[in-house]
Amino acid sequence: xxxxxxxxxxxxxxxxxxxxxxxxxxxxxxxxxxxxxxxxxxxxxxxxxxxxxxxxxxxxxxxxxxxxxxxxxxxxxxxxxxxxxxxxxxxxxxxxxxxxxxxxxxxxxxxxxxxxxxxxxxxxxxxxxxxxxxxxxxxxxxxxxxxxxxxxxxxxxxxxxxxxxxxxxxxxxxxxxxxxxxxxxxxxxxxxxxxxxxxxxxxxxxxxxxxxxxxxxxxxxxxxxxxxxxxxxxxxxxxxxxxxxxxxxxxxxxxxxxxxxxxxxxxxxxxxxxxxxxxxxxxxxxxxxxxxxxxxxxxxxxxxxxxxxxxxxxxxxxxxxxxxxxxxxxxxxxxx
Numbered sequence: 147x148x149x150x151x152x153x154x155x156x157x158x159x160x161x162x163x164x165x166x167x168x169x170x171x172x173x174x175x176x177x178x179x180x181x182x183x184x185x186x187x188x189x190x191x192x193x194x195x196x197x198x199x200x201x202x203x204x205x206x207x208x209x210x211x212x213x214x215x216x217x218x219x220x221x222x223x224x225x226x227x228x229x230x231x232x233x234x235x236x237x238x239x240x241x242x243x244x245x246x247x248x249x250x251x252x253x254x255x256x257x258x259x260x261x262x263x264x265x266x267x268x269x270x271x272x273x274x275x276x277x278x279x280x281x282x283x284x285x286x287x288x289x290x291x292x293x294x295x296x297x298x299x300x301x302x303x304x305x306x307x308x309x310x311x312x313x314x315x316x317x318x319x320x321x322x323x324x325x326x327x328x329x330x331x332x333x334x335x336x337x338x339x340x341x342x343x344x345x346x347x348x349x350x351x352x353x354x355x356x357x358x359x360x361x362x363x364x365x366x367x368x369x370x371x372x373x374x375x376x377x378x379x380x381x382x383x384x385x386x387x388x389x390x391x392x393x394x395x396x397x398x399x400x401x402x403x404x405x406x407x408x409x410x411x412x413x414x415x416x417x418x419x420x421x422x423x424x425x426x427x428x429x430x431x432x433x434x435x436x437x438x439x440x441x442x443x444x445x446x447x448x449x450x451x452x453x454x455x456x457x458x459x460x461x462x463x464x465x466x467x468x469x470x471x472x473x474x475x476x477x478x479x480x481x482x
Contacts, residue, residue, distance in 0.1 A: 149393045150280055152229035154180050156221060158212050158260065159234030161185035163347045164284070164381055166195035168231065171385040174200040182225050183207045184218070185234065195346050212256035218263040227267070228274070230281045231388065232260055235319075239288075239312045243443055246311035253315035254322065257283070261326045269330065276333040282392050283323045285338045287377070287402070288313035292446035299377075299408075299450030302338075302400050310444045320400075327398045335391050336400040340451045344381030344471065345478035352411060353472070356418045357479050360432040366419075370441035372412025375448040379405035380471035383464040390462045401460070404451025407468040412436070421472060426480055 155172065159165040160183035169181055185191045187209055199205050206225075210217050212234050221227065234256060236242065236249045261281070268279045290300045291307030306321075308314040326332040343353040359366040387403040395401065409417075419432035456462045466474075 148277075150277070151176070152179060152280065152392065154182070154225055154227050155229040155231060156182045156184060156225070156227045158184050158230070158232045159191065161187060161191035161193060161195055161207070162233060163190070163195070163344075164342055164384060165233035166346065167344065167381045168233065168385045168388060169196065169205065170199060171382065171389065173204060175389065177201070180204045181206070182221055182227065184210055184212065184221065186211050190237070190348055213251060213259050215259045215263065218259055219266060222263050222267040223271075228279045229392070230260060230264055231392070232257065232281070232283045235316065237286075237312065239310050239442070239444075242310055242312035242315070246315075249311050249315040250318075253312075254318045257319040257322055261322060261332065265326065265330050265332055269332065276331070276397050279333055280392055280397075281323070281326075281332060281334045282388065283319065283334060283336045284388065285320050285336055286313065286316050287338055287340045287404070287449045287451055288446065289317040289320060289338065290449075293448040293450055295448070297448075297450075299404075299452040300402060301452045302402055302455055309446055324398075324400075333397040335395045335397060337388055337391055337403050338400065339384055339387075340377035340379045340404040340449060342379050342381050342384055344475050347381075347475075353414065353418065353475060354479075356415050357422070357476055359435060360419060360422045360428070361426070361479060363428060364435065365437035366415055366432075366435045367437055367439045368411055368415055369439060369445060371438060372410055372415065372436075373447070374411050374445060375408055375450070376411065376414075377404040377449055377451045378407040378409065378414065378468055378471075379403065379464065380466040380474075383466050386465065387456065387462050390460050391456070394460045401456040402451045402453055403456060404453045405464045405468065405471075406453070408450050409468075417469070418472060418476070421469075421476055425476060
């Protein structure tokens, strides 16, 4: 099967952490690619993430809401978009517990808005075949729920069992994307990723919180007893996985994307402290700053990702391992 190559791409949420890394990655890899970047610029998105693009002339930023159906369709028609890469989402679990309505509106209704615009423009207006357009949806491992210590990692056939308003809203958006493939034959692909980390991640996330706390000599807050386990995926690895799926995957397929780096949160904190002790030694070992705080509601204990399908079908493996990724992330905070 011939690889799919996008020409005019709409990236939603492209000023956010993962989306902006993907914009940099795609512009650098594909010299003929033009990207329209649609982002509402909420707390999680900033134009600073889009500084120093490989070729700014091939990048057009629009501040707007994916729930604005008229705007989305207008962008597709005026820019002749053939590929949508959908990152835009409310994504912080704690915020979803405090205010779930916004998560349903953005993650479910916003995804519906994009799907409807794509269906109208690609299938009804242009009558494009599956070889001429692509809708790629980025989702999360959290839709699968939680694992116990001896459970095998999630596969693409693991039943959905979301436990937070955030993960439930992402599960709903996944189901919509699948339904548009089954019902309308919209050419879609889906990736469910594990916990991302890397430069420019929002400071409220775990790894930036640990690094910043060390550098500011403040307590490092760790939920519960720190035993919660996550699979850690360096953001550039995630970008290469998305690119591989868009190029090579059969339409309608879903792929788990992970970093082959499943560790308890406490182990991640200690690893970062050890690296910082070597790079910028403080007056005491940074590990002494670790402080256990009350666990959050609905806190899933373990996520683990089986990535055999994307490895065997498409030949993808994470290129950057945990320590290298953590060092790159630390050096984005410590300019030495």
